[in-house]
Amino acid sequence: MIDSDKRDLKWMKRAIFLASLGKGRTSPNPMVGAVILDKYGNLISEGFHCKSGMPHAEAMAFKNLKKDASGGSIYVNLEPCCHQGKTPPCVDQIISFGIKKVYISIEDPDKRVSGKGIKLLKDAGIKVHQGLCERESLELNKSFIHRNITGSAFGVLKWAMSLDGRVGLKNGKSKWLTNKYSRSLVHSYRSSFDAIVIGGNTLRKDNPLLTSRGLRQPEPLRVVFTKTLDLPKKSNLWDCNLARTLVVYDASKANKNYLKRIPECVEIEEIPSDNPKLISNLLAKKGCNNVFWECGPKLATSAIKAGCIQELMTFIAPKILGGVCSMNPFADFEFTDMNDVLNLKSSEINLIGDDIFVKSDFY
Ligand SMILES: NC(=O)c1ccc[n+]([C@@H]2O[C@H](COP(=O)([O-])OP(=O)(O)OC[C@H]3O[C@@H](n4cnc5c(N)ncnc54)[C@H](OP(=O)(O)O)[C@@H]3O)[C@@H](O)[C@H]2O)c1
The missing domain is CATH 3.40.140.10 (Cytidine Deaminase, domain 2)
Structure with a gap:
């Protein structure tokens, strides 16, 4: 040269x-x-x-x-x-x-x-x-390029699991699978996203804060995707002083009386819940280049099927949860042939304390 x-x-x-x-x-x-x-x-x-x-x-x-x-x-x-x-x-x-x-x-x-x-x-x-x-x-x-070309926000799905591939116990308990260094890394990743999406069930079970712990100001938009609107009266996400929250619900399936449970400071939008891609499009329209999906198995599976996810981040903790009924990271994709399964390529593998971090994307 x-x-x-x-x-x-x-x-x-x-x-x-x-x-x-x-x-x-x-x-x-x-x-x-x-x-x-x-x-x-x-x-x-x-x-x-x-x-x-x-x-x-x-x-x-x-x-x-x-x-x-x-x-x-x-x-x-x-x-x-x-x-x-x-x-x-x-x-x-x-x-x-x-x-x-x-x-x-x-x-x-x-x-x-x-x-x-x-x-x-x-x-x-x-x-x-x-x-x-x-x-x-x-x-x-x-993310900027993806949003401009597709009209949809760039999606990264993150989940934490045990060495035997479980994301939680069968009673729904999943806090905390990973060590404090991995959790700090998640806070730091959150600071580079415009929005974080979870499903209604994760809100009910985990009551998460979904903030970067001040690493990003303003904090990313916290988004709850719910079919039923059956969300609790008390939730960390209803504290709008901490960060903005958006509830996206399905008007054809939800009980609108539940809207009374949600404080006025929370933004509300209606979209059909069958296609999570509509969330990615809605968030892109709101100016989000990228979205961090921190949802559980059901929504994670629907989001992948709908093409909302472009990258995956997996934290693997050296723990064994066991049990056929413990939660897997995904619901059924209904694959019947090994040629149909999702093939990924790992672009980064790191040890975070004694957790393993894997970043991958689709072929
Ligand atoms: N280890 C991890 O990384 C991790 C991460 C997140 C969650 N979790 C655990 O996962 C469990 C919750 O799992 P989950 O699968 O029920 O997760 P979820 O993230 O709450 O997703 C499911 C919920 O999303 C809403 N939804 C709206 N449209 C949907 C669609 N098209 N497809 C699927 N869901 C749609 C529904 O909310 P409504 O019921 O309100 O209508 C549904 O119950 C909790 O126990 C939590 O602790 C673990």
């Missing part, structure tokens, strides 16, 4: 690192970082998109400029925008500051921008280089 390629790689990696600082705060926007060099190749500014509604990465970098940027270059992990949103188009700024080279990692999947930002830059006589660190940029913004 020649020196100039190494240098370009270094600055794009820096832009991606800066972008990642916005994790958990930019939705419905992507995570974007920008690095500006002067015409001699010296770093003169950088910035990142730190929160939805705040300036874009490029605008932050231009605001932080220490020297004249004309004749210089900019490195940005996503195609600069060319439309007027909450903030002015970044392409206009790049042109007006006299930038001569733009390094873009990936195109923006947003139809308002996709390819148009690059074209405007080229039309203005700017050299555009595309594709540096493409794999890393796709990984960083996979």
Whole structure:
């Protein structure tokens, strides 16, 4: 690799690192970082998109400029925008500051921008280089990309189980299977999600808090999916000072009298419960790029069947619960042939204390 390629790689990696600082705060926007060099190749500014509604990465970098940027270059992990949103188009700024080279990692999947930002830059006589660190940029913004392409939120299903594959005892007790380090890791994962979904039964049995324990402010939206609306009067999820809560229920199956049990601060939506994909679509419309599914076997199975889940996180505790009637992580998929079962590939395996953590996705 020649020196100039190494240098370009270094600055794009820096832009991606800066972008990642916005994790958990930019939705419905992507995570974007920008690095500006002067015409001699010296770093003169950088910035990142730190929160939805705040300036874009490029605008932050231009605001932080220490020297004249004309004749210089900019490195940005996503195609600069060319439309007027909450903030002015970044392409206009790049042109007006006299930038001569733009390094873009990936195109923006947003139809308002996709390819148009690059074209405007080229039309203005700017050299555009595309594709540096493409794999890393796709990984960083996979939820944003998924939501833009499918109209549905990127779903990650998480469950904890014993070494013999049980998620709880037959009396429903499942607290706590994993060690305190795994539980802290879950809090930290929650901080990178826009919403967390559970089913009505998990609310009734576990009364969870579903927060990141302050690691993310505001906390992710807590979502309860219920057919029956038969939810308790008292619940940790009804404390709206801690985090927002949304109850999604099936108007055709629920007893609406139960609505009286839910405090006014809780948001309510109606959707048919047969297809959990409608939840992923609803949450995407509400600006959630990604959703953490922390549900039990029934909803987890329905969510996978409906295509709501793109990644899986499994915590395996060195415990044996035993019993044919103990809870399995999933209900019946009704497979009758080994060729039909779900095939996964594991992308990460770690020891968390003496628990095992496995991250996988579908082939
Ligand atoms: N170890 C773990 O990782 C873990 C994680 C979560 C839960 N759990 C355990 O799992 C148990 C609860 O399991 P569960 O399977 O009943 O979980 P769940 O997460 O409560 O999901 C089932 C509930 O979701 C609602 N729902 C709405 N639409 C649905 C659909 N299309 N398909 C399925 N459910 C739908 C229903 O609520 P309504 O009944 O209100 O209508 C249903 O009872 C609890 O004992 C809990 O402790 C373990």
